[in-house]
Amino acid sequence: MLREKVLAALQSVKDPEIDSISILELGMLEDITFHQDRISIKLIPTFMGCPALDIIKKNVEETVAKVKADEKIEVIFALHPPWTSDRITDTGRERLKEFGIAPPPIYIAESGEWQADCPYCGSTYTTLENLFGPTACRSILYCKACKNPFEAMKPVSTLM
DSSP states (O other): OHHHHHHHHHHTOBOSSSTTSBTTTTTOEEEEEEOSSEEEEEEOOSSTTOTTHHHHHHHHHHHHHHHOTTSEEEEEEOOSSOOOGGGSOHHHHHHHHHHTEEOOOSOOOTTSOOOOOOTTTOOSOEEEEESOOSSTTEEEEEETTTOOEEEEEOOOOTTO
């Protein structure tokens, strides 16, 4: 029962840079452990250098404290296993599109090349404009079909 309440609370913790998607939909949750006097929440950061990690930690602590105020909330960012973009849920992929960001492709060529479909019109007729987007986890692409620039979340795979 407590686990379900904590999971429901975590569903409301959004990515500070993409407020349409939760940390659960991003696949950041690795484990929840209940101890006698504390709740430990193990998260996997999408990128280790992500400037939003402190905000995510604070939001998780505050949100879970509302569920169980008498316990210490411990948030741990783990390096293993590494986060990969295939951890994003189907709902998370839809939420990214709603925000105007193309989700990372499921298939990545052996060469490491990837393509993102336009989140606005769905076209595959897109080109990479700049590998470096507004954050480390996004690139800027251009849709030749609907003529819109858009961001795409970079694929992260252990195979790359």
